Amino acid sequence: MTSRRQFLMGCSAAIASMAGGRVGNLIFANPHAAGPAATTDDILVMVFLRGGCDGLSLVTPYDNPIYVAKRGDPSNGGLAVSGALDLAPNNSTFDSSIGLHPQAAPLKELYDQGHLAIVHACGLDNDTRSHFDAMDYIERGTPGNKNMSSGWLTRHLQCVHPDGTLPTLAAAAAAPISLLGEPDAVAMNDTRSYRLSGGWHYTNNPDPRYKDAMLNTAQTFYTGGDPVLAAGKRTIETIRALSGTTAYTPTTSYPDGDFGDSLQTVAQMIKLNVGLRIATVDLGGWDHHESEGVNDSWGPFNQLAATLSQGLQAFYNDLPAHQSKLTVVVMSEFGRRLGKNLSNGTDHGHGNVMLVLGGQVNGGKVYGTWPGLQDENLDQHEDLKITTDFRKVLSEIVVRRLGNGKLGTVFPGITPQIYASTNRLGIVNGTDMPIDYSSALNPVYLPMARR
Amino acid sequence: MAITRRHFLATTTALSAATTAAVLMPYDVIEVQAFSQAATSxxxxxxxxxxxxxxxxxxxxxxxxxxxxxxxxxxxxxxxxxxxxxxxxxNPAAINDSMCDAKLAAARLKIQYDAHTDPDPTKSYPARHEALALDTLSQDITALWPRARGVAPYLAWQERVRPANEVRVATWIRAVYSKRQLNEVMADFWHNHFNVNTNSSSVIAATFPVYDRIIRTHSLGNFRTFVKEIAKSAAMMYYLDNVSNKAGGGEGGNENYARELFELHTLGSDNYLKFYDDRGSVGTITYNGQTYVRGYIDRDVYEAARCLSGWTLNNGHWEHPLPDDGTFLFYNDWHDNALKIVLGVQFPYNQGIEDAEQLFDLLCGHPxxxxxxxxxxxxxxxxxxxxxxxxxxxxxxxxxxxxxxxxxxxxxxxxxxxxxxxASSGQKVRRPFELVAAYVRGVGADLPIDEVLADPSAGDYWESFFWQYDAAGQPLFEWPTPTGYPDLASYWANTNGMLRRWNLPYLLVQPWGGNMAVDLRAQTDAAVPGGTCIQITDYWISRLCGYSITPGVRTELIHFLAQVAQGGDPNQPPKPMNGEPNTADLITERIEALVQLIAITPDFQRR
Known part of the structure; x- marks a missing residue:
């Protein structure tokens, strides 16, 4: 892996060519400069399904009679999934068959190949049914406390001090809350147009005396630590870093649209070998209170399930050389209600699925304990119960794949029971290390001062 | 009616950004205050x-x-x-706004689509290519409804969403030219508070002028009245699904609107007591000697959804087919007339439409x-x-x-x-809409006017304008979730949005990028004829910022205009330097770059 400086010298020839004492100005700030460097160079990609993905339709107990009755028989236009792709769950707690939605055939392939694992009845064990609160709690990593001033990925990065050109990428218009307070998080939905647009003589003029004259002037404005100044500074550093990159040609076929585009941006950055460790990608639009259409080609759920599945497969297969270091986690803020509503949709629910995809994933298995769908086994008599805390899944990846045992810092308030040595999921390979459950945080997290 | 896909929650974070700095609970004060220093110092x-x-x-x-x-x-x-x-x-009505009125009357927005022929003649329509005035802005719901319905005679998609696009153009024109500026700021505020996404349903797009008018009518008025008018609107009915909130059959109604009414429109999530299962243990607060329940629980949302059942529209639904004109309908057959308890108050049986009125009273009267x-x-x-x-x-x-x-x-x-x-100077970051509007006002640019040209693919300047502007992350009336756009620097101070905001002053004046009209060189020559680099820089700082910005930043701007690194003199007019072609165009380009750089300064990025 190249360091930031090597990246600038090597990949961005245009900048290197103008060197002459200027490269020194271009070295990226590393806000985590002090302390030990990261122990692994694994890459974690967090895919967040915004809006409350209907996990009971994505990984469905399709022949469970309670499920069919509450969702409605598909032969009568109901919302129970028809034509599910049966999975071998390798999990004795299920009391019915379990299958993937028919649009998730690409996920079935990954599952059967052993790259994809599923966790069911999983999520944020908090009573909220609010999208905004639930996402806040999950992404800050502090259920019940949305005033935590940093995201869980930010605190993980603080622990491991990655030293790359571009360790953190939010493939979106803005960074998600899981990266709140991370001054080096780069948000970008497109590498190719990431440059300053202005009059030709003072931006693209090949004469080194004038090239980037505007950028050079702008750079002098953005020194200092407040969020606006830090973001401007990071913007200029990123423009310079990307100025030598070319258009990306994937080796697989991504779905059209923002999700496929975002995954391609992440894949490009991984292949550029710029030290990417954490990337976030969003796929929104899952809030189907009305006309969910799980069995209809026009159905919004149907289309999103296809986009998700095709995107994940294209992304994973586009990176054969990196799969052994790659882990992709897919989650949503909550599942949806077991019973459908009168608008042929589903209201906000509770337990849901998480997907874990990667070269070190013990796939081909559905993890977790199925709580059952009988009334007394439901949360508030309405929704799938949560038997696996989302932090249990993420903790195992943080420890075993990302080499960070400071779970008390990443998830303040986490109890040893959640990641107890006696009942770990074993969803990814890796070494367990001593776990530090104490919170190393000061009561207040402040983004570190920039150089 | 064709049901359009929901695009709620299509993006990221903002959701939480929007709730982050909400009302502080006492035990959170220390941490939140410290956070705010970190996020918004x-x-x-x-x-x-x-x-x-x-x-x-x-x-x-x-x-x-x-x-x-x-x-x-x-x-x-x-x-x-x-x-x-x-x-x-x-008192906006007392302000003479004739310049803005004239700009609105002169506005033109192209509509363009190909002919469509179908075996069913009601599904066929001829081609159209015209630069039209903003004629739907003043139309009422019954006039706009045929665009919303999606039944015969069928209209091109461009006709159906046209009203929202006209509101979009009018909103830009008013922000740039209107003297009733606070009225525009408040319209923007309430559009976000009562956010609907024009992309989530063609009904919302087709009836959007009505929604915009509701917001403008009540934006300085009474909140309780405002909430009720929003609840009755076609846009909110379709955005949060209350149009299909019907009780009965052993299944639940649709609680989407009821939940956001509590969480976003009125009490806010800080008054959501999600850990309580029963009302009895919630407790009370007092304000001015009056006692109120402390907050709301899930049960209140469920009960409120029952209060709002039957609040729908005359939309041609088979159970109430006529009239089909988009007007508000309270349909008692869908209303749950059983007893309800909301916020600890028992609502009598058979109150019908009064259930929701009582609900609005309770919510809007709560401290x-x-x-x-x-x-x-x-x-x-x-x-x-x-x-x-x-x-x-x-x-x-x-x-x-x-x-x-x-x-x-x-x-x-x-x-x-x-x-x-x-005492709050500089404490807000300009979001893209505020930044571009401020730039256009500052440099005295004119917003585009579409035209029909010989080349059918040319002349649609507004479409180009929106294409460029929207990439900055704040397309008007298209925020997918009901929170509205975040209003915190921590959301907008990011690498992608920052770069897009820096680029817009350049992009929007390009013929392919919005065709906004402004002659910076002519204005410079008229205001500071023969001016030195210092004088020209100070002139444009005063036009855009209105005050003396950070001294070091001003110096760098002067040095750029003079090209001091190439031996230029700040006390001389800008001149071509070594190797630069000696043309007037070059100096024009440099002055334009200077003005763009002023817009890039941290000083201009704040307000």
């Missing part, structure tokens, strides 16, 4: 803007040429000038609602983390005028005349 070393600039930036979209002088002529002291300006702006909405108003007008003293004062005005027809106007007066407002 005041600008380093920027000079405080004079009151005229602060007023024009907060109560409007920044100064046009002459606005600062006009403000300063309103009185002999800052206090007198501010008081006069606030009163002027709080938690006052605190939630007043905090957002203060965040919009003053600071990401408004002082508690100011919020308290706004809440007091709100509660004391709970039934007043000008309740919101009175609250705004409290906020805008406060010491906290006057």
């Amino acid at each position: 005041a600008p380093a070393a920027a000079t405080n803007a004079p009151l005229a600039v602060l007023a024009l930036n907060r109560m409007g979209f920044g100064p046009r040429n002459g606005d600062i002088a006009a403000f300063n002529a309103l009185g002999s002291t800052d206090t007198a000038r501010l008081a006069a300006y606030v009163e002027q702006q709080l 938690g609602t006052a605190r939630h909405v007043c905090t957002k108003l203060c965040r919009r007008l003053v600071s990401d983390t408004p002082p508690q003293t100011l919020i308290d004062a706004a809440v007091a005005t709100w509660m004391a005028n709970i039934g007043a027809p000008d309740q919101i106007k009175r609250v705004l007066r409290t906020i805008l005349l406060s010491g906290e407002f006057r």
Whole structure:
């Protein structure tokens, strides 16, 4: 892996060519400069399904009679999934068959190949049914406390001090809350147009005396630590870093649209070998209170399930050389209600699925304990119960794949029971290390001062 | 009716950004205050803007040429000038807005589509290619409804969504040209508070002028009246699904609107007591000697959804087919007339439409609602983390005028005349809409007017304008979730959005990028004929920012215009330097780059 400086010298020839004492100005700030460097160079990609993905339709107990009755028989236009792709769950707690939605055939392939694992009845064990609160709690990593001033990925990065050109990428218009307070998080939905647009003589003029004259002037404005100044500074550093990159040609076929585009941006950055460790990608639009259409080609759920599945497969297969270091986690803020509503949709629910995809994933298995769908086994008599805390899944990846045992810092308030040595999921390979459950945080997290 | 896909929650974070700085609970105060310093600390070393600039930036979209002088002529002291300006702006109908009216009348937005022929003649329509005036803006719901219905005779998609596009253009024109600037800021605020996404349903797009009019009618009025009119609107009915909220059959109604009514429109999530299962243990608070329940629980949302069942539209549904004109309908057959308990209050049986009226009374009269909405108003007008003293004062005005027809106007007066407002220079980051509007006003550019040209693919400048502008992350009326756009620097201070905001002054004036008209060179030559680099730089700083910006930044701007690194002299007019072609165009390009750089300064990125 190249360091930031090597990246600038090597990949961005245009900048290197103008060197002459200027490269020194271009070295990226590393806000985590002090302390030990990261122990692994694994890459974690967090895919967040915004809006409350209907996990009971994505990984469905399709022949469970309670499920069919509450969702409605598909032969009568109901919302129970028809034509599910049966999975071998390798999990004795299920009391019915379990299958993937028919649009998730690409996920079935990954599952059967052993790259994809599923966790069911999983999520944020908090009573909220609010999208905004639930996402806040999950992404800050502090259920019940949305005033935590940093995201869980930010605190993980603080622990491991990655030293790359571009360790953190939010493939979106803005960074998600899981990266709140991370001054080096780069948000970008497109590498190719990431440059300053202005009059030709003072931006693209090949004469080194004038090239980037505007950028050079702008750079002098953005020194200092407040969020606006830090973001401007990071913007200029990123423009310079990307100025030598070319258009990306994937080796697989991504779905059209923002999700496929975002995954391609992440894949490009991984292949550029710029030290990417954490990337976030969003796929929104899952809030189907009305006309969910799980069995209809026009159905919004149907289309999103296809986009998700095709995107994940294209992304994973586009990176054969990196799969052994790659882990992709897919989650949503909550599942949806077991019973459908009168608008042929589903209201906000509770337990849901998480997907874990990667070269070190013990796939081909559905993890977790199925709580059952009988009334007394439901949360508030309405929704799938949560038997696996989302932090249990993420903790195992943080420890075993990302080499960070400071779970008390990443998830303040986490109890040893959640990641107890006696009942770990074993969803990814890796070494367990001593776990530090104490919170190393000061009561207040402040983004570190920039150089 | 064709049902369009929901695109709720299509993006990221903002969701949480929007709730982050909501009302503080006492035990959170220490951490939240520290967070706010981290997220929104005041600008380093920027000079405080004079009151005229602060007023024009907060109560409007920044100064046009002459606005600062006009403000300063309103009185002999800052206090007198501010008081006069606030009163002027709080009475928009009394402000002569003839320039803006003329621009609205002259506006043209292209509509263009190919002919469609179908075996069913009602599904066929001829091609169209015209640059039309904004004619749907004044149409009422029955006139707009045929565009919403999606039944015979079928209309091209462009016809159906046309009304939303006209509102979009009108909103830009008003932000740039209207003298009723506070009215525009408040319209923007309430559009976000009562957010609907024009992309989530063609009904919303087709009826959007009505929604915009509801917001503009009530934006300085009474909140309780406002909430009810929003609840009855076609746009909100379809956005949050209450149009299909029917009780009965053993299955639940649709609780989407009811939940956001509590969580976003009125009490706010800080009053959501999600850990309580039963009302009895929630407890009470008192305000001004009155007792109120402390907050709401899930059960209240379920009960409120029952109150709102049967609130729907005359939309041709088979159970109530006529009339089919988009007007509000209370359909008693869908209403749950059983007993309900909301916020600890028992609602009688068979209240029918009065259930929801009583619900709105309870919610809008609660001090938690006052605190939630007043905090957002203060965040919009003053600071990401408004002082508690100011919020308290706004809440007091709100509660004391709970039934007043000008309740919101009175609250705004409290906020805008406060010491906290006057002390808040530079504490807000300009979001893309505010930034571009301020730039257009500052440089005196003219927004595009579409035209039909020989080349059928040319002349659609507004479409290009929106294409470029939208990439900055704030396309108007398209935020997918009901929170509205975040109003915190921590959301907008990111690498992608920052770069897009820097690029827009250049992109929007390109013939392919919006075709906005402005001649910076001619204005320079007229204002500072033969001016030195220092004089020209200071002139454009005064036009765009209105005050002396950070000294080091000014020096760098002067050095850029003079090309000091190439041996240029700041005390001379800008000249071609070594190797540059000796043309007038080059100096024009450099002046244009200078003005863009002023827009890139951290000083201009704040307001």
